Each structure stands twice: as C-alpha cells, then as structure tokens.
Amino acid sequence: MSTAESKTENKAEKVEYEGPAISFEDVSISFEGNEVLKNVSFAIEQGETRLLLGPAGGGKSVLMKLCDGLLQPDSGTIRVLGHEITGMKEREMFALRHRIGMVFQESALFDSMSVEDNVAYLLHEDKVPAEEAHKRVEEALRFVELEKAIDKFPAELSGGMRRRVSIARAIITEPDLILYDSPTGGLDPITSTTIMELVMKRRDVSHTTSLIITHRLQDAFYLATNHYNVEKNGAEKIPANGIDEKTKFLMLNDGKIVFDGTTLELTHSDDPWLKEYLA
Numbered sequence: 001m002s003t004a005e006s007k008t009e010n011k012a013e014k015v016e017y018e019g020p021a022i023s024f025e026d027v028s029i030s031f032e033g034n035e036v037l038k039n040v041s042f043a044i045e046q047g048e049t050r051l052l053l054g055p056a057g058g059g060k061s062v063l064m065k066l067c068d069g070l071l072q073p074d075s076g077t078i079r080v081l082g083h084e085i086t087g088m089k090e091r092e093m094f095a096l097r098h099r100i101g102m103v104f105q106e107s108a109l110f111d112s113m114s115v116e117d118n119v120a121y122l123l124h125e126d127k128v129p130a131e132e133a134h135k136r137v138e139e140a141l142r143f144v145e146l147e148k149a150i151d152k153f154p155a156e157l158s159g160g161m162r163r164r165v166s167i168a169r170a171i172i173t174e175p176d177l178i179l180y181d182s183p184t185g186g187l188d189p190i191t192s193t194t195i196m197e198l199v200m201k202r203r204d205v206s207h208t209t210s211l212i213i214t215h216r217l218q219d220a221f222y223l224a225t226n227h228y229n230v231e232k233n234g235a236e237k238i239p240a241n242g243i244d245e246k247t248k249f250l251m252l253n254d255g256k257i258v259f260d261g262t263t264l265e266l267t268h269s270d271d272p273w274l275k276e277y278l279a
C-alpha cells in the first residue's frame with residue numbers, strides 16, 4: 001500500500017477540498033481604535049507546517065483566533081479548509097471547528113475533569129458511544145505518550161504533561177488542520193523540545209497541516225531542520241544541513257506581515273529588521 005493510501009485510511013473522515021488550507025486576503029481587525037492586523041494577506045498550502053513568529057503584541061494570537069472563527073475581521077476575506085469563514089454562521093463554524101484542532105496557550109484544560117474527559121470533550125459533545133470514545137482517547141494519549149495519566153486530573157500533572165493532554169485533545173477528531181498557540185510557552189527548554197517533537201511527529205507521521213505560534217526561535221529552527229524518525233521514536237537532524245521543505249515561516253510585526261517564505265529565504269534575507277530579530 002502506498003503512503004498516500006495508508007494516510008487516507010488512517011483519517012476518520014478526510015474531506016477533500018480545493019486550494020490552500022488557510023488563506024487571508026487583505027484582512028484587517030481593530031480593537032477600540034487599535035488596528036491589530038493591517039491588510040494581512042497570505043496562504044498556507046495543504047500539508048504545510050507554518051511557523052508564526054514576531055514580537056509580543058504583533059497580532060499572532062489574533063490571527064490564529066481569526067482562523068478558528070473565534071474572532072471576525074473588520075474587512076477582508078478568510079478561507080479555511082475550502083470554506084469562506086468570514087461572516088459564517090456559528091452553526092456552520094461549529095461543524096468546521098471539528099476539523100480544526102486547537103492547542104491553546106497555557107493548555108486551557110478543564111480542571112474539574114479527568115484527563116480522559118478533557119481529551120474526549122469533543123467526542124462527548126458529538127455523542128460518540130462511550131466505548132468508542134474511550135478507545136480513541138487511549139489512541140490519542142498513546143500518540144502523546146501519556147496513556148498512564150488517563151485517570152488523573154490536570155492539577156496532578158506537570159506543565160509539560162498538561163501540554164501533551166491539550167495536544168491529545170486537539171488531535172482526537174483527526175483534524176485536517178492544527179492550530180498551536182505557543183505550545184512551548186512557559187516550559188523549560190528540555191520539556192519544550194519534547195513538545196516540539198510531538199508537533200514534528202504529527203507533521204511527519206500524520207502530515208497534518210498546521211500553524212504554530214512560537215516565541216522561541218530555537219523551537220522553530222528545531223522543527224525546520226529535523227525529521228521525526230518513527231523507528232527511533234524521536235527527532236533526527238536532517239542530513240547535510242537539510243531543511244524540511246514543508247515547513248515555512250510567517251512573521252508579524254505591528255500587525256503587518258514582514259516575512260512569508262521558506263527557512264532558506266529567511267536565513268538569507270538581507271532585511272535589517274529580520275536580521276536583528278534573528279540575531
């Protein structure tokens with residue numbers, strides 16, 4: 001069986017669509033007169049992993065919330081997974097959100113629920129039978145290597161474990177797109193690396209399109225220069241200083257796109273602002 005065939009089989013309900021996974025055309029949004037995104041346009045192709053970087057307050061989280069329909073722009077057009085979501089009714093957006101996994105900043109788990117119920121949250125909403133839900137939770141927890149924590153509560157987990165649970169929750173519906181908002185924020189460097197390995201595994205094993213906000217340049221370059229090795233169950237440097245062709249960068253500064261391109265284009269850029277940011 002070819003890789004493409006086995007990939008389709010593994011996906012619960014893969015929906016085919018034309019065009020990019022995400023596209024923004026001339027999108028602007030303000031809060032109380034403060035223009036946070038200014039005529040932003042870009043596209044993320046299907047299968048791509050896009051790293052979203054830039055100084056604090058530049059509009060990264062706002063951009064991500066627009067992708068999930070949690071915010072609506074003042075002007076411009078946003079398409080996600082083949083649908084125009086600008087002006088979309090909440091009921092339709094709700095259905096589309098089942099195809100989008102979101103890993104929120106600081107994990108955003110429900111403290112009063114067990115790990116199992118946190119991970120199964122969307123399945124319970126969809127009234128998936130208990131036995132099937134339990135099987136899928138086990139599978140998702142296996143992916144993040146946290147099967148043993150299934151009966152624990154968030155307060156009993158470390159920050160890194162909570163982040164793993166939130167990744168398991170995001171992948172439970174086998175989404176076509178994953179949005180990670182600062183998945184390593186607040187974690188120590190070693191734990192951050194293990195979380196980035198999971199992001200890499202999702203990229204290289206499931207080939208899920210993703211958008212990842214990160215404040216840590218080293219995390220971004222780790223993802224751009226390593227592949228996930230299934231046999232070794234870990235990251236491996238791409239030989240000969242190679243880079244992952246599907247991993248690209250998007251930089252936001254003060255509400256404007258200041259870079260949109262490949263790792264090589266970024267590292268070879270002569271733009272003074274970029275050079276200083278990367279220094």
Ligand SMILES: Nc1ncnc2c1ncn2[C@@H]1O[C@H](COP(=O)(O)OP(=O)(O)OP(=O)(O)O)[C@@H](O)[C@H]1O
Binds near residue numbers: 055057
């Ligand atoms: N709901 C909101 N109401 C008012 N202002 C908001 C709202 N959401 C975001 N902002 C403002 O938009 C600007 C951009 O915020 P955003 O969180 O997108 O930045 P960011 O690039 O993600 O920053 P960080 O790296 O610190 O997470 C900030 O000035 C913020 O205060």
